[in-house]
Amino acid sequence: MSARARVAVVGAGRMGTGIAHAFTYSGHPVTLIDLKDRSADDQERVESTAMNTIRDSLSLLSTLGVIEEAWVNRIMDRVSFFGLQEAPTALKTAEVVFEAVPEVLDIKRETYAWISSWVRRDALIASTTSSFLVDELAHHVAGPERFFNTHWLNPAFLIPLVEVSPSECAGQEQTRHLLELLRSVGKIPVLCKASPGYIVPRLQALVMNEAARIWEEGVATVDDIDTASRLGFGFRFAVLGLLEFIDWGGGDILYYVSEYLRDRLGDDRFAPAASVRRNMQTGRLGMRSGQGFYDFSNMSTESYRMETLRKFVELLRHLELLRPPVVE
Numbered sequence: 578m579s580a581r582a583r584v585a586v587v588g589a590g591r592m593g594t595g596i597a598h599a600f601t602y603s604g605h606p607v608t609l610i611d612l613k614d615r616s617a618d619d620q621e622r623v624e625s626t627a628m629n630t631i632r633d634s635l636s637l638l639s640t641l642g643v644i645e646e647a648w649v650n651r652i653m654d655r656v657s658f659f660g661l662q663e664a665p666t667a668l669k670t671a672e673v674v675f676e677a678v679p680e681v682l683d684i685k686r687e688t689y690a691w692i693s694s695w696v697r698r699d700a701l702i703a704s705t706t707s708s709f710l711v712d713e714l715a716h717h718v719a720g721p722e723r724f725f726n727t728h729w730l731n732p733a734f735l736i737p738l739v740e741v742s743p744s745e746c747a748g749q750e751q752t753r754h755l756l757e758l759l760r761s762v763g764k765i766p767v768l769c770k771a772s773p774g775y776i777v778p779r780l781q782a783l784v785m786n787e788a789a790r791i792w793e794e795g796v797a798t799v800d801d802i803d804t805a806s807r808l809g810f811g812f813r814f815a816v817l818g819l820l821e822f823i824d825w826g827g828g829d830i831l832y833y834v835s836e837y838l839r840d841r842l843g844d845d846r847f848a849p850a851a852s853v854r855r856n857m858q859t860g861r862l863g864m865r866s867g868q869g870f871y872d873f874s875n876m877s878t879e880s881y882r883m884e885t886l887r888k889f890v891e892l893l894r895h896l897e898l899l900r901p902p903v904v905e
Contacts, residue, residue, distance in 0.1 A: 578701075578754050581605050583670050585696075587612060587688060588677030589627040589658070592705050595733025596675050598631050601655040602734065603762035608667045609658045612678070612688060624658045631656060634734050668695040673703070673758060675727065680708045686717050693719035701755055703727040707778065710771040715744035722748045725755055727766075728775050737765045740775045780819070784810075808898075816888045820870040823853070824863030825885070832857045 584600045585608040586593045593609065601607045611623050632653055639646045659667040668674065674696055678688050685704070692702060703725045704714055711726040718724045721744050728740040739759050743752050752768075759766045769776050788802050797805070813822060823831050831853055838847035849857075856862065856869060863869035864878055873881075893899040 578672050578758065582672040582758060583608070585610060585668055585671035585674045586677055587674060587692060588679075588705075589623060590677065590679075591630075591731065592729060592733055593675075593677035594627050594630040595634070595731065596677060596705070596729060597627075597656055598634050598734035599762050599764070601631070601652055602635070605655065605762070607656045608671060609656060610660075610664045610667065611658070612661050612664065612691065614661055620660045624660070628653070628656065628658060634732070665695045668692065669697065671696060671700055673701045673755070675703050675705055677705045680706060682709065685709070685714060689714065689717040699723070701725070701751055701758075703755065705729055707775075710773070711742040711744045712771050715746070721746050723751045725752070726771070727755075727759070728778075730777060737763065738777065739764045739766045740777065741766045741768050742771045742775070743768070745771075812889075812892065815892060816885060824869035824871050824873070826863070827865060828853055828856045828862045828869055 581604050584597075584605050586597045586600075587610045589609050589611045597607045597609050609627055611620070611627070613623075615623065632649060635644070635649045635652055636646070638644050639649060644652075657667065674692055676685065676688055676692065678684050685706070689702075696702065698720065701723050702718055702720075704711065705727055706714065707728060709726075711724070714726070715721040715724045724744045725747060726742040726744075728742070730736040730738055741752075741755065741759070756766050756768075767776065773779070774782065784806075788806060791797060791802055792799055796802075817825055832849045835847055835849035835853070839845060852870075860866055861868040863871075864873050864881075867874045890899065
């Protein structure tokens, strides 16, 4: 794969334009493809909307002081738009193809058949589905060893995380190329097996529903729940990962809190996970015991603690919540 791999994005909606932005911003030539059979006027409208969406997101970065306004046109020059008739020629040069069509299986099946007919044999192909498991789609692709799901989070041009699910027959070399490509444009990919909800949607579905239940029960107002989630929940997890936080505070604390909530609220959804229970039984309580989900035995826990606290202070400073002391 070349250093500035040619990228094709099939689907010109919000996700497709967000991915196109991410790659053209990082210097890649991008082909944005709309496969729907349209009249000339309708095609012009779709093209204008898609290109303006990318331009607007670039202009937003300019307004926020991230890039200079003069750079917008230079970045946009790397994006080309093609309708159904011209698309085959455009796709032949692509080294990586991202599918971002609607979440309808028949549409995706037809799209993969079309992509497979025109794309290079060595081109990587990635879905962006948030609904289907990668192996449900892989058998519709010619050469499933080069097929992946890349679950981007909106807005795709800003959020750094991309959840990558290789198909069960994906090659190691193809996987390495895709991960390197994503890292090269500033994304942070994580690998996960094909599983409903991947990582982030599965976590956030639980948390968001629990927030709604707290409101339903009259425990707190909407504003207070959101303030608590931003400045208590979100603040800490902007610095520490969820499993890392268990080890930071102590797995025994999570175990006892979970048991209490399950008993008092009468719902097994609060019961401690099997791994939390197992760590409790074996004394793997986290940072203070040297073992938890992470291994702390070969590191300076004091340096790690200080670095984490420094990040908290910097985040407070960024949020303008770091108050000076009263010195009299």
